[in-house]
Amino acid sequence: MYLALARKYRPQNFLEVIGQDAIIKTLHNAIQNDRIHHAYLFCGVRGIGKTSLARIMAKSINCQNGPTITPCQECACCKEITAGNSLDVIEIDGASNNLVDDVRELREQVKFLPTASKYKIIIIDEVHMLSKAAFNALLKTLEEPPAHVIFIFATTEAHKIPVTILSRCQKYDFRKISGPVLFNHLKDISAKENIKIEDGALQLIAQCATGSVRDAVSLLDQAFGIHHDQLTEAKVRELLGLADRVIVQEVFKSIVTQDLSESLKLLEETDQRGLDLKLFAETLLRQFRNLILVKSTGGAPVDLSPAEVGFLNELKNTPDVSLLLTQYQILLATIRELALSEYQKTILEIAFVKLHQAQNMMALTDLVSLVKNKGQNVRNADQPVRAQGTVGQSDRPVDLTDSKSPIDWYQLVRWITKEKPPLGGLLKDVIPVTVSDHEIKIAVAPDSQSRGLLIERGPAIQDLIEKNLGRKINFLVTDLKDEKKKPSA
């Protein structure tokens, strides 16, 4: 009979449990000092060892050579617990036994002494699923527990457990398992099972499992079930529906080396291949995270494969961390947008423009604050309300937003973004040079990658603005450089 790997590799003793060292240490202390509590609560997400440890704990307590942290696995008690047919270890699934009657029956059962072992151990899984009445019935036993009874509760949702129960339990918060620990575990199982799989593929599975051992092992099981031959990283990536790492790396490289047309070309290719663009963007986001960590720590994050580290090292001399952080934020916002919209490719295209523009925008932001500060210095009582400023050494003013106009530029951009997200996206980072009742003029850096798009989509933007205002208005796109050159007003 085929036994699912996750079941086959259920840990049978403390040593086989991965990633829960702190909890195991505390449990060991309790067993060794004979200070076993009468009620334990194991909390945490699915597949990280709660049920497994509950059973191991039961074995440790009831082993005929125990209590011991190394149950013999040979005595009748150990064997029965492993086989799941010990009369003294009662396992209840809270999800299917939430009736008061079941808990009442349980209360009857705990009155009897254990048949063959020291304790009656009651394991209630998914205990938060019990009804309120069932909890109340349970509480009666918990308040005055017979000396021969130990409860071990497990739950994925500790907050749903009444305080009256919580306060009578020793609570253990199980941790998600880190990528490298999962990787080693998978590698171990693959070797034992004679599964030929590339490290990169194991790394991917470990990442996708997001901390759950059971998910990681099941994914490995699935992958092996589909491709019995050599499991390559590419095959597993495809199986998991992930974007090809190579293409994501190429896109990432094109972004950090400021090659927008290459980025757009690769995006087109990715889209043509029918890959999930949100996943693609998420994988790209990870590249930013990786490079940011590499550049700010000087070392590589532990969850990267040697191939990935090599790739990042090639990019070490590219943009500084503050720009990467800005780009990370832009991409993160884009991923949220992608989840809500069906225009995924358009959104990503504009996001790429923004990513390329980010460098210019950072310089521009500095420039604008300089302009604003200087503007305040040179303004005096004789000057009109319209703010004026100078840039750098040249004494040429730049008109900033007309403070008299009731038009709120940023509110307008928000509205446009709601109506036509791609157009709004284009406007997010431009500088409003003039916003008056009859004219709106925006500026972009002359080398800005979105300049062409802005000019091309200008009429569409104007239409939208006019729709919002309910009247005609002049709409102009200019270069910031030209604004600076203008003669003084």
Ligand SMILES: Nc1ncnc2c1ncn2[C@@H]1O[C@H](COP(=O)(O)OP(=O)(O)O)[C@@H](O)[C@H]1O
């Ligand atoms: N910490 C762990 N160490 C080793 N294997 C684990 C661990 N946690 C889960 N597993 C694997 O996942 C399966 C289910 O684990 P289980 O203990 O039932 O998780 P939980 O009760 O937290 O949902 C086990 O059979 C085992 O294969």
Ligand SMILES: [Mg+2]
């Ligand atoms: Mg469980």
Ligand SMILES: [Zn+2]
């Ligand atoms: Zn034993």
